[in-house]
Amino acid sequence: QSALTQPASVSGSPGQSITISCTGTSSDVGGYNYVSWYQQHPGKAPKLMIYDVSNRPSGVSNRFSGSKSGNTASLTISGLQAEDEADYYCSSYTSSSTQVFGTGTKVTVL
Amino acid sequence: QVQLVQSGAEVKKPGSSVKVSCKASGGTFSSYAISWVRQAPGQGLEWMGRIIPILGIANYAQKFQGRVTITADKSTSTAYMELSSLRSEDTAVYYCAIAAAGVHYFDYWGQGTLVTVSS
Numbered sequence: 001q002s003a004l005t006q007p008a009s010v011s012g013s014p015g016q017s018i019t020i021s022c023t024g025t026s027s028d029v030g031g032y033n034y035v036s037w038y039q040q041h042p043g044k045a046p047k048l049m050i051y052d053v054s055n056r057p058s059g060v061s062n063r064f065s066g067s068k069s070g071n072t073a074s075l076t077i078s079g080l081q082a083e084d085e086a087d088y089y090c091s092s093y094t095s096s097s098t099q100v101f102g103t104g105t106k107v108t109v110l
Numbered sequence: 111q112v113q114l115v116q117s118g119a120e121v122k123k124p125g126s127s128v129k130v131s132c133k134a135s136g137g138t139f140s141s142y143a144i145s146w147v148r149q150a151p152g153q154g155l156e157w158m159g160r161i162i163p164i165l166g167i168a169n170y171a172q173k174f175q176g177r178v179t180i181t182a183d184k185s186t187s188t189a190y191m192e193l194s195s196l197r198s199e200d201t202a203v204y205y206c207a208i209a210a211a212g213v214h215y216f217d218y219w220g221q222g223t224l225v226t227v228s229s
Binding site for chain 2: 102
């Protein structure tokens with residue numbers, strides 16, 4: 001199972017919106033509505049930000065939103081803030097009953 | 111609120127094995143699926159496998175098949191991940207993470223355990 005493909009880095013100015021893509025195959029992202037997104041600050045454990053493509057856990061800002069089209073899922077951060085600077089990973093359930101993570105995207109707030 | 115507390119850092123020799131524990135509190139242990147995810151220095155997250163304690167069934171990423179064993183002790187609400195035939199590339203932070211029954215995302219994570227493989 002190959003890792004899902006994400007851009008290595010995305011940047012934006014405070015207040016702007018950015019979108020991170022996550023591309024897989026019909027055996028993972030495209031086959032199930034089980035894409036989740038995690039935020040990870042340096043030296044910390046990942047934190048769930050979006051689950052089942054577009055749902056936000058309680059306590060996560062509504063500036064974070066998710067979507068999916070075909071084999072590509074996306075995470076959008078609107079109204080970018082300094083504290084959003086972190087690494088972001090997508091994850092998907094797969095047809096082998098396993099999980100696979102994306103390659104990770106470093107978000108920089110300019 | 112579920113809490114996952116992992117065992118401490120380990121230093122191992124190449125060719126040896128390591129066993130990391132993950133103790134859960136604040137939830138119904140048997141109803142979860144507990145996964146292990148590792149992160150090599152400066153690298154991304156990598157799913158290794160999971161166990162569903164109530165079923166006692168584990169499944170693993172193909173990459174780790176035959177080298178990793180995930181078990182769970184329901185009596186102590188503790189999951190274990192044992193990795194054998196260690197090599198330098200296994201140096202990483204190992205996380206446990208839980209998913210509620212029937213869901214495919216991780217809403218609680220352990221603090222991570224650094225395993226260093228060095229001669």
